[in-house]
Amino acid sequence: MPFLLDLPTRDLEQIFSDLNLPAWRLKQVRRWIFARRTFDFNAMTDLSKDVRATLAQHFSLGRDGSLLSSRLVTHTGSSDAAEKILLEFPDGHCVESVLLRDDRDHRTACVSTQVGCQMGCVFCASGMDGFIRNLTRGEILEQILRLNALLPDAERLTHLVVMGTGEPMLNLPALLPALAEITSSDGFDLANRRVTVSTVGIPDGIRAMAAAHVPYKLAISLHAPNDVLRSEIVPQNRHVGIQNVLAASDDYFRATGRRVTFEYILIDQCNSSRTHALELANLLRGRTAIVNLIPYNAVAELPYKTPSAATVAQFARVLEEEGIQVKVRFRKGDKIDAACGQLRRAFRARQEN
Numbered sequence: 001m002p003f004l005l006d007l008p009t010r011d012l013e014q015i016f017s018d019l020n021l022p023a024w025r026l027k028q029v030r031r032w033i034f035a036r037r038t039f040d041f042n043a044m045t046d047l048s049k050d051v052r053a054t055l056a057q058h059f060s061l062g063r064d065g066s067l068l069s070s071r072l073v074t075h076t077g078s079s080d081a082a083e084k085i086l087l088e089f090p091d092g093h094c095v096e097s098v099l100l101r102d103d104r105d106h107r108t109a110c111v112s113t114q115v116g117c118q119m120g121c122v123f124c125a126s127g128m129d130g131f132i133r134n135l136t137r138g139e140i141l142e143q144i145l146r147l148n149a150l151l152p153d154a155e156r157l158t159h160l161v162v163m164g165t166g167e168p169m170l171n172l173p174a175l176l177p178a179l180a181e182i183t184s185s186d187g188f189d190l191a192n193r194r195v196t197v198s199t200v201g202i203p204d205g206i207r208a209m210a211a212a213h214v215p216y217k218l219a220i221s222l223h224a225p226n227d228v229l230r231s232e233i234v235p236q237n238r239h240v241g242i243q244n245v246l247a248a249s250d251d252y253f254r255a256t257g258r259r260v261t262f263e264y265i266l267i268d269q270c271n272s273s274r275t276h277a278l279e280l281a282n283l284l285r286g287r288t289a290i291v292n293l294i295p296y297n298a299v300a301e302l303p304y305k306t307p308s309a310a311t312v313a314q315f316a317r318v319l320e321e322e323g324i325q326v327k328v329r330f331r332k333g334d335k336i337d338a339a340c341g342q343l344r345r346a347f348r349a350r351q352e353n
């Protein structure tokens with residue numbers, strides 16, 4: 001039996017119709033799930049007991065008896081600006097998801113698209129144990145719904161970033177339907193422009209997303225201003241090359257009108273010199289783009305370090321002087337291992353001990 005969140009609306013309509021339930025019953029159920037944060041059929045009190053029982057018999061239920069497949073393993077940082085949850089799916093695999101609040105009253109969910117990652121970026125904790133599997137549509141949605149349910153009743157998520165573990169462009173068949181649901185007016189109804197998908201830069205995926213006519217924001221993890229350095233720290237670049245990534249990004253901008261964000265993590269003694277900044281400015285000059293500078297968040301097992309505040313400021317200043325729009329973003333929640341993949345690894349290490 002399927003989990004309800006894994007099914008597209010048309011399949012759900014068919015199931016409801018096969019069960020002799022009118023279409024408005026499905027609307028009621030969707031309202032409970034997306035607007036009222038209720039994931040237990042038994043608590044959907046405007047459905048008769050019979051209808052609730054029928055639904056519970058025709059969809060898979062999680063260990064807690066709800067329609068969510070996952071189990072909440074840990075929830076950390078609840079008093080902080082960043083909260084993190086670790087979810088375990090029925091096959092025993094875990095993913096992490098983060099809720100970020102900022103002083104502009106943004107409440108942002110950051111979700112994973114894969115268990116592990118095959119991109120192998122040398123500075124990142126997510127890929128250290130390789131790739132395990134893609135998440136399903138429902139598993140992506142569950143992360144969003146569970147993070148939203150952490151908020152007080154009067155608040156809801158205002159933004160979604162697909163920047164957790166995994167490479168989103170390699171799981172578009174699950175990701176695009178999940179995003180369609182979360183942006184649909186009878187789903188969670190989040191605006192397209194408040195959804196950002198972050199990619200290592202896979203041209204085919206970027207173009208597929210452009211062709212889907214869903215103008216989400218696109219962020220590209222550039223991290224280096226030339227192919228020699230980028231291929232060293234983002235191995236995927238060996239197969240693609242920066243110019244091909246930029247060409248796909250230009251196509252995305254043309255197709256959607258959305259300004260592309262280039263993410264650039266600043267790693268000490270690696271990609272953060274004045275020369276790197278000038279090289280980056282030359283690469284991006286003339287493009288409608290913005291650079292997000294992110295001081296590297298140190299990972300215990302890895303040798304890379306965060307640069308000094310002065311280095312970060314100098315890098316930003318050089319870009320600005322060269323006419324490039326730039327924002328410095330501090331990764332919130334380093335106290336809760338919020339950098340990709342760190343919580344899942346810590347949890348697995350504890351299990352193995």
Ligand code: SAH
Pocket residue numbers: 119121123124125162163164165166167168198199200201219220221263265294295296297298299331339340
């Ligand atoms: N695969 C996608 C999305 C997941 S990673 C991508 O590459 O964009 C989300 C972002 O976090 C990427 O920019 C990634 O390079 C960055 N990141 C990974 N580990 C980090 C760390 N320790 N500190 C800061 N940023 C990190």
